[in-house]
Amino acid sequence: MKLSPADLAFRDEVRAFFEAELTPELRRAGERMTSVYADHESQMAWQAKLHAKGWAAPAWPVEHGGCDWSVVQHHIFASERVRAGAPPVSPMGIKMCGPAIIGFGNAEQKAFFLPRMLNGEHFWCQGYSEPSAGSDLASLQMKAERDGDHFVCTGTKIWTTHANVANWMFCLVRTSKAGRKQQGITFLLIEMDSPGIEVRPIIMASGEHIQNQIYFDSVRVPVANVLGEIDQGWTVAKYLLEFERGGSAYAPEIEVGIDQLARDVAALPATPARALLEVRIAEARIRCDVLAPLESDILSRLSAGASVGTDASMMKILGTELQQHVTELALDAAGPLARAFQPGVAMPGGPIPGLAPSNYCSGEVWQAIAPLHYLNERASSIYAGTNEIQRNILAKAELGL
Known part of the structure; x- marks a missing residue:
């Protein structure tokens, strides 16, 4: 990739930032990762430094805290991060749920969730897969029944990365069984300390506790936490999957x-x-x-x-x-x-x-x-x-x- 003088200056700025802000502990966390995830403590410590610099979510629109970077600058930043040994931030919030909220959220949702996602106050996990609905995600069965201003959610999610440390989940739930299986799905934002949620660990072949199974027993979630429209969550999910599959x-x-x-x-x-x-x-x-x-x-x-x-x-x-x-x-x-x-x-x-x-x-x-x-x-x-x-x-x- 041929770099312009402006790109070279940006690369020098990125290198200087990493040199100044990366502690030996953070470098060790980045260099000795065993998967795409750094350990939680290091992730959050590094995100705090990025947030202070204004670089926590560079791909977001500028008005929501992103950076007006070119594709070349994004490539420079990604490459220099790995070369410097910096840990990555968790993708669940900033790279996945964040773009979905920006694309489908109302003004109140954007004002509440996006700043807290950037500063690390909210740490997210993804509630998609179920024991009988993995690759065939549209077959999901976790139900959410309307009760006034709340949905009452019952069911289970599995292979949920970092649910043991997350305080929010973006989740797909079944709100209707009418029509095709892609219909009647709603995209819901759930607070993880809600009564009725149980998190059970799944230990991976590497010995690590990263994945979890989540059980929901009549968990009440405000209707105000619906992202997009009720029964139209498949549209939001497909949009988010573009970022999960091709957003970085x-x-x-x-x-x-x-x-x-x-x-x-x-x-x-x-x-x-x-x-x-x-x-x-x-x-x-x-x-x-x-x-x-x-x-x-x-x-x-x-x-x-x-x-x-x-x-x-x-x-x-x-x-x-x-x-x-x-x-x-x-x-x-x-x-x-x-x-x-x-x-x-x-x-x-x-x-x-x-x-x-x-x-x-x-x-x-x-x-x-x-x-x-x-x-x-x-x-x-x-x-x-x-x-x-x-x-x-x-x-x-x-x-x-």
Whole structure:
């Protein structure tokens, strides 16, 4: 990407900010992540610094606290964040629910929720999937029955990321069974300390508590917390999914990850196996170079307020499958050391029950973290609609199959 003098000046400003504001603890949190999520404490500490700078939600409209950045500047910021070792902010609020509130919320909802989302007072989770409604999300059954100025919500949600630390949830509920299954769904904003909500942990293969199952037993939610129109929540959900699937670039982070993996592999003994790994890393770099301009085009249209439609599905497939491929390369590069379970040196996105932090591991830190990255990244082709579903969308909408 060719940078103009203004872009170079912006890059220097970003680097200076990271150098001044990133503490050793925050750098460690960013560099030792085991998934797309930093640990909650580090996430919130870093978001506070970004908010003070005015950079917590750069993709939002300026009038709501965003930045008037070009696509190139967004790419610079994303790349420099990873290079500096800064943790990301949680995507649930700022990158997903925030754009939905901006697009469909009334004046009162925008005034109440958006500032609290920016400053971290509200931390969000997503209530979409249910035990019998995952990829077929429109089959959801959690019901919300009208009772005066409230809905009474009963049902369950599953695979709910960070519900154990969230104080708000954006949720899809069934308010009517009339018509097609996509009809009668309402987009509801639910306060997590409401009576009748129970959060139960789901421990992942990596040992981390990031996911949860949520039970709702006659939970009362004000009708004023409906986003958009009652029974028309599917429209809001589809809009939000464009941001979840294609609202942020994969390439900058993947590119930095490939660079780091190449350096780690170059430090290994010179063997035929290492030479083969270097070829595979070069091939992954080519795939990333192809992905980057596609993402720039999509993000440019999103930033202009245009719908990107099925391009979000294409971006999600290419980005997540390349992410997974890079973790597979790292696992191969780590060799036998990847067989050991050594999460104590990592900074996972959630607590690992019964495990104490450690400064010691067999091999290098990247070798100890490689299997954790690999296990967590298996979810990327499933969340936001499985990649099989995305291929079906493309086949139907673009190829007419």
